[in-house]
Amino acid sequence: MNTTRERKSRLLASGDIDVSFEFFPPKNEKMETALWSAIERLSPLAPEFVSVTYGAGGSTRERTHSTVARIVKETALRPAAHLTCVDATKAEVDEVARGYWAAGVRHIVALRGDPAAGIGQKYVPHPGGYANSAELVAGLKKIANFEISVGGYPEKHPESPTLQFDIDNLKAKVDSGADRIITQFGFDNAHYLRFLERARAAGIWIPITPGIVPIHNFRQVAGFAVRTGASVPAWLARRFEGLEEDAASQHLVAAAVATEEQIAHLRSLVEQMRGTHTTSSYNDLDAAFHVAIAQISDNGLIAALMAAMREALRQAMVTAFERLDDPAATLETVTR
Numbered sequence: 001m002n003t004t005r006e007r008k009s010r011l012l013a014s015g016d017i018d019v020s021f022e023f024f025p026p027k028n029e030k031m032e033t034a035l036w037s038a039i040e041r042l043s044p045l046a047p048e049f050v051s052v053t054y055g056a057g058g059s060t061r062e063r064t065h066s067t068v069a070r071i072v073k074e075t076a077l078r079p080a081a082h083l084t085c086v087d088a089t090k091a092e093v094d095e096v097a098r099g100y101w102a103a104g105v106r107h108i109v110a111l112r113g114d115p116a117a118g119i120g121q122k123y124v125p126h127p128g129g130y131a132n133s134a135e136l137v138a139g140l141k142k143i144a145n146f147e148i149s150v151g152g153y154p155e156k157h158p159e160s161p162t163l164q165f166d167i168d169n170l171k172a173k174v175d176s177g178a179d180r181i182i183t184q185f186g187f188d189n190a191h192y193l194r195f196l197e198r199a200r201a202a203g204i205w206i207p208i209t210p211g212i213v214p215i216h217n218f219r220q221v222a223g224f225a226v227r228t229g230a231s232v233p234a235w236l237a238r239r240f241e242g243l244e245e246d247a248a249s250q251h252l253v254a255a256a257v258a259t260e261e262q263i264a265h266l267r268s269l270v271e272q273m274r275g276t277h278t279t280s281s282y283n284d285l286d287a288a289f290h291v292a293i294a295q296i297s298d299n300g301l302i303a304a305l306m307a308a309m310r311e312a313l314r315q316a317m318v319t320a321f322e323r324l325d326d327p328a329a330t331l332e333t334v335t336r
Contacts, residue, residue: 018048020080020182020209025052025063035067043077051109051149054082065099072104080149081105083140084113085130090139093130097143107147109182110136110173123159134172141177150174152181152208154195158229167202174204185211186230189261215254219244287311 021042026032039050052067054060068079081100085093100108112133115121125131130139133150140146150173153166160166170181181199186192192210199208215221218240222232239257243249269289276282291307 019045020047020049020051022051022053023067025055025060025067027063039071039075039077043075047077049078049080049107051080051082051107054084054111054113061096065096065103068100068105069103078107079105080107080109080147082109082111083136084111085126085133085136086113087116087126087129089126089128090130091128093136094139094143097140097146101144101146106145107149108140109149109151110140110178111151112136132169132172134169134176137173137176137178147179148177149180149182149209150178152183152195152199153229154183154186154191155229155231158227163198167198167204170199171202171204174206178206180206181208183208183211184228184230185213185225187225187233187236188231191231215240215250215257217247218250218254 023035023038026035042050050071052064052071054064064081068081071077071079083093083096083100097108110133112123112130115123130136137148137150140148150170152170153160156163156166157169160169174181181204183192183195196208213221218237222237225232236257239253240250243253266289269285273282273285273289276285287307
């Protein structure tokens with residue numbers, strides 16, 4: 001395993017957290033102004049990349065292209081252009097991909113796309129087009145050496161008969177050349193973690209990035225979740241009851257939920273420390289706990305310093321612990 005990746009895994013993604021943002025291509029001048037205002041505000045966060053969506057049947061083809069091309073020219077951000085194969089021939093899709101490459105775009109989010117008749121309707125491939133996203137990935141790799149992200153569905157795609165069918169379909173995308181998986185958003189971390197386990201068991205080892213959606217309007221977000229196969233926990237729906245017309249309160253509730261998730265993560269680390277039986281694993285969990293606290297402070301410098309310090313001291317701390325007269329008894333004491 002790569003040493004850097006091993007360290008990051010050991011500290012549960014310590015230091016900077018890699019994120020990306022998804023944008024919709026603007027429909028008019030006002031929306032374009034709002035988009036570029038958002039890009040300017042988010043740029044200092046140094047996202048790994050920013051993606052721009054692609055409308056059904058290529059309905060936003062020109063707008064998506066102009067947006068990613070402008071991002072390449074006017075910012076230091078790395079754009080990823082969405083591309084689907086709905087209602088298009090292979091030649092038409094390939095033309096769009098070549099246009100992206102010519103504009104300096106090196107990353108594509110390759111998706112089959114929703115049925116032309118709408119979500120929930122049967123998907124019918126174009127007679128001369130790519131039949132699915134696995135074929136699309138393979139076709140894009142023949143055009144140029146694109147970095148390619150594909151979609152993943154922790155609670156399975158709405159059209160998939162079983163979770164295993166979904167994993168087999170995901171494996172086909174990876175075997176066709178996908179470099180990264182971005183999951184459908186969800187509200188329960190357990191779904192993502194189980195999905196991660198199933199993917200790894202199937203031999204899928206490329207990065208799997210969880211999709212996260214900010215709750216700015218719960219009714220709207222929940223409606224979209226249902227249509228895309230993501231469940232909405234009853235406890236979460238209850239938190240937003242009666243707040244349909246109160247945007248400020250919705251924002252506060254969303255922030256509170258996020259805080260509770262962070263606290264739950266810290267509690268989980270503590271429980272794992274209590275159940276560990278080796279000084280090495282205890283030290284790694286303890287480091288992850290303190291790094292997580294630093295990350296919650298929303299101070300990137302403190303988080304990075306904590307991660308670097310714990311990594312530098314890791315072996316010394318483990319060695320010192322194991323040189324105690326009775327390390328097992330000491331470990332039992334500190335984990336009570």
